[in-house]
Structures are given as structure tokens and as C-alpha cells.
Amino acid sequence: MDQLTQSLEREGRSRSEFLSKGLAFLARPSTARWAAIPLRLIVGCGFMEHGFAKLSRGPEAFAAILHTMGVPAPHLMAWLTILTELIGGLAVLLGALVPLVSLPMGAVLLVAMLTVHLPYGFSSIKLLSVTEGRAQFGPPGYELDLLYLACLAALVIGGPGPMAIDHYLRKKWKQLL
Numbered sequence: 190m191d192q193l194t195q196s197l198e199r200e201g202r203s204r205s206e207f208l209s210k211g212l213a214f215l216a217r218p219s220t221a222r223w224a225a226i227p228l229r230l231i232v233g234c235g236f237m238e239h240g241f242a243k244l245s246r247g248p249e250a251f252a253a254i255l256h257t258m259g260v261p262a263p264h265l266m267a268w269l270t271i272l273t274e275l276i277g278g279l280a281v282l283l284g285a286l287v288p289l290v291s292l293p294m295g296a297v298l299l300v301a302m303l304t305v306h307l308p309y310g311f312s313s314i315k316l317l318s319v320t321e322g323r324a325q326f327g328p329p330g331y332e333l334d335l336l337y338l339a340c341l342a343a344l345v346i347g348g349p350g351p352m353a354i355d356h357y358l359r360k361k362w363k364q365l366l
């Protein structure tokens with residue numbers, strides 16, 4: 190029996206009671222409000238990474254993919270997608286206008302999910318084989334799209350959390366009125 194368990198038994202408390210009370214600080218409103226920070230980081234950086242990848246390969250390459258899929262106005266849609274990913278990702282990362290930018294970001298996710306990822310099923314990881322000590326993966330399913338949508342929904346419903354530009358914008362807006 191370890192020292193913590195012995196000490197708790199002397200006080201008439203169980204280890205699970207200690208852990209539940211010890212972790213209770215995570216549920217406090219003062220602590221829980223920080224939950225938005227990791228969501229903003231992963232969603233913002235993830236979207237920006239996807240936008241930079243499309244931009245670095247050239248918008249024409251992405252437009253060609255969209256054209257092959259039968260998307261109308263593929264060049265326009267390529268640029269709109271890239272800008273949505275870059276600008277929307279940055280806005281979420283900074284906590285700026287999150288409810289507003291979440292709409293086009295959600296639309297990009299839904300279109301990608303329904304047109305690209307849905308035929309490959311749910312899982313985003315499909316191990317095909319292991320050759321020369323390296324894993325070979327197949328096309329991803331729609332799991333990641335749903336995770337991003339859930340994160341965006343959580344940020345819209347719960348707010349952008351601390352250190353968000355939205356708080357600064359709200360103060361400035363109140364001063365103008």
C-alpha cells in the first residue's frame with residue numbers, strides 16, 4: 190500500500206474520493222473557461238495548415254481537382270476554400286468573430302465530408318499494409334470532419350474563452366454605443 194492510500198485511510202477517505210475531489214478544480218467555471226483554448230489552437234492551426242497546403246501546391250492544382258469532381262466555377266471555389274481555411278483558421282486561432290467565421294468553415298467541412306470522405310466510411314485511419322517497416326494508409330473517412338465540426342460548435346456555443354479578440358471587440362463595440 191502506498192503512502193497516499195495509507196494517509197487517506199487514516200483520515201477515513203478513499204482514493205477515488207480523493208481523486209474526484211482532487212480533479213474537481215477542472216469543473217470550476219474559473220478553470221473550465223480555459224477549455225476553449227486547446228479547441229481554438231487545434232481548429233485554427235488545422236484549418237490554416239490545410240489552406241497553406243492547397244496554396245503551396247498552387248490554387249490551380251486544387252481547382253483541377255474540383256473540376257474533375259464536377260464542382261461549378263472550380264477556380265472561384267478553390268480560392269474561396271483556401272481563403273476560408275486561412276482567414277477562418279486565423280480568426281478561430283485568435284478568437285475573433287468565431288460564430289461568424291464558423292459558418293463558411295462548417296460549409297467547407299460539410300462539402301468535403303459529403304463529396305470526398307463519405308465513400309471511405311467513418312474512420313480517418315485506414316491501415317492498408319506495412320511495407321519496408323512503414324505503414325501505408327488509405328484515404329481518410331469523415332471522422333476528422335465531424336471532429337472539426339464538433340469543435341466549431343463547442344466554440345460557438347461556449348464562446349472563444351479567455352485571451353480572445355472577441356472580448357476586446359465587444360468592449361470597443363460597447364464604447365461606441
